[in-house]
Amino acid sequence: MPRQKSYDRQNAITKACNAFWEHGFQSLGVRELERLTGLNQFAIRSEFGGKEGLYLETLNYYCDAAISAEMAPMKQGGIPEIVSFFKGLVTPGSMTSSDYGCLIVNTGIENARIQSPRLENAVRSYWNTLEDHFLIALENEQAEQGEGAAFTPHILAASLVPAVMGIHAHNRSHRDQTAGRPLVDLICSILSGYRPL
Structure with missing residues (x-):
């Protein structure tokens, strides 16, 4: 007879996401992870395939939320929607603004040491998706402006993707979700x- 779950899977993933976001992957031990998520070692191993499997689940949860809520408007928009996205990076209460920076940025930095192909693929996929959304919005803008557009969309x-990375890294290093505002203001101005006026 299968063992009955003593936890809500989605709630555990949400808690794990917050824990990894704050503490990182390597520094968060299994016992601390148990305490912060309500999961036990058996569940982490059997349900998620271990600590890295749970981490990948949290990355998927984080990415899906950011893509559907924060990136999606750029598909039908143009430069104003990109500006709105950037402003959200340093606006308290925004889904993409945090004192802990960005889980994807943090993962990419930490994975330079870990060298996990699965984490690398998750990080690369997220940045490719963000660049695709920027490109769609810029192509929409170019189509609206016609030949007078003064930029090359691709x-x-x-260029905007590493700017996002830098803003998040700055926020985390200062433990202040508004720390990157000067760079955001510069990018939005550009x-x-x-x-066109």
């Missing part, structure tokens, strides 16, 4: 300059 889209 170059600008690729982007707004591409809009």
Whole structure:
């Protein structure tokens, strides 16, 4: 007879996401993870395939939420929607703003030491998705402006991704979700300059 679960799976993933986001992957021991999530070692192993499997679940949860809530408006928008996305990175209460930076940025930095192919794929997929959303919005903007557009969509889209990384890293290093605001203001000013008056 299968063992009955003593936890809510989605709630455990949400708690694990918050725990990893604050503490990182390597520094968070299994006992501390048990305390913070309500999961036990058996569940972590059998339900998620171990600590890395649980971490990957939290990355999927985090990415899906960011893509559906924060990136999605760029698909039908243009530069104003990109500006809105950037402002959200340093706005308290926004899903993409945190004193802990960005779970994906943190994972990429930490994985430089861990060298996990699965974590690398998750990180790369997220940044590719973000760049795709920037590109769609910029192509929408270019189509609206016609030949007068003063930017090249694919170059600008690729340039905006590392800017997002830097803003998140700055927020985390200062433990202040508004720390990256000067860079956000600069980027938003540049982007707004591409809009015709």
